[in-house]
Amino acid sequence: MIDILLKNGEIKKIPNLEEFDISREEILSMQLTGANENDIALLSKKLNFIVQPLDKRNEIEISSRYVEVDSQIFLNLTIPYVTRQQTIKEDQVHIIILHDLLVLNVKGTWDISLNQIIKSRSFYLNRANSGEDLILLFIASLTDYYADLIELVSKKVKRYFEEVMSVKNISIEELDNLTKIKLDNIQLKECLIELQRIILQLRRSPFIKEKNKKLLISENKDLSVINGHIKYNFDRLNDLKENISSKIELEQNNIIKIFTVVTVCIAPPSLIAGIYGMNFAAMPELRWGLGYPFAILLMVFSIVLTLLILKLKKWI
Numbered sequence: 675m676i677d678i679l680l681k682n683g684e685i686k687k688i689p690n691l692e693e694f695d696i697s698r699e700e701i702l703s704m705q706l707t708g709a710n711e712n713d714i715a716l717l718s719k720k721l722n723f724i725v726q727p728l729d730k731r732n733e734i735e736i737s738s739r740y741v742e743v744d745s746q747i748f749l750n751l752t753i754p755y756v757t758r759q760q761t762i763k764e765d766q767v768h769i770i771i772l773h774d775l776l777v778l779n780v781k782g783t784w785d786i787s788l789n790q791i792i793k794s795r796s797f798y799l800n801r802a803n804s805g806e807d808l809i810l811l812f813i814a815s816l817t818d819y820y821a822d823l824i825e826l827v828s829k830k831v832k833r834y835f836e837e838v839m840s841v842k843n844i845s846i847e848e849l850d851n852l853t854k855i856k857l858d859n860i861q862l863k864e865c866l867i868e869l870q871r872i873i874l875q876l877r878r879s880p881f882i883k884e885k886n887k888k889l890l891i892s893e894n895k896d897l898s899v900i901n902g903h904i905k906y907n908f909d910r911l912n913d914l915k916e917n918i919s920s921k922i923e924l925e926q927n928n929i930i931k932i933f934t935v936v937t938v939c940i941a942p943p944s945l946i947a948g949i950y951g952m953n954f955a956a957m958p959e960l961r962w963g964l965g966y967p968f969a970i971l972l973m974v975f976s977i978v979l980t981l982l983i984l985k986l987k988k989w990i
Contacts, residue, residue: 677705679789747771942976
């Protein structure tokens, strides 16, 4: 599937490259989904641009994520997205910046259109006359996109705070949910750092105009603000983890306290049973008809007395 953003602001969808019949002059940006090397090569012939191998996008080095060749810039960027289960996943996007358009190749299958993200800043579309302008518009759109994702995670953290406060007995499920939210925040953090490194490379590029480099500095400042919100989410999650740990410790203390009270209450009856269990011939109650009920009552009285003493001491 090919998602094409035209200069008139319309988004057009084409099933495959064989049916691609739109002239380059009409296109601002295009998104391919799961295109391989052959697909990119075919597209390069149709639109007349060179091809950079895509297998480098799996490498870790920043040098492989940013390549400049013959006035073309190739980026390999990781972008997060929200699944239908409201969790955050990430996927690789191969970006080709040409002098007049932007080509985006998404590795996996998304429910979101990157062209739609760009179009969300439609008031800038008429000013985008080159691939350089489009990548700046794309980065600016990503900044707003990241801000929305951070807001989503922040709401999840706040909602989970309220849920944990209302739960008396913490289960493994609560701890797993906390870990999932923390993982979402970690993925956003990693993607954000990668985007900041790409911006740094673009600022050093001789193909980027000075006025646009100033805009990149502004976008980097906005990303730094978002990074502060991510750090704040980490702080809140750590606070929540401490709260859960404190609840677990209190539950454990209550369990130990119950066992201690039971042990203390059983001790006096055990002592009485031990004394009357010796069966010496000279024991006064040994042949007494009420000896057995008397021993039972004495045991019950010792338990009640122990509980009263613990209550007066405010230990229970």
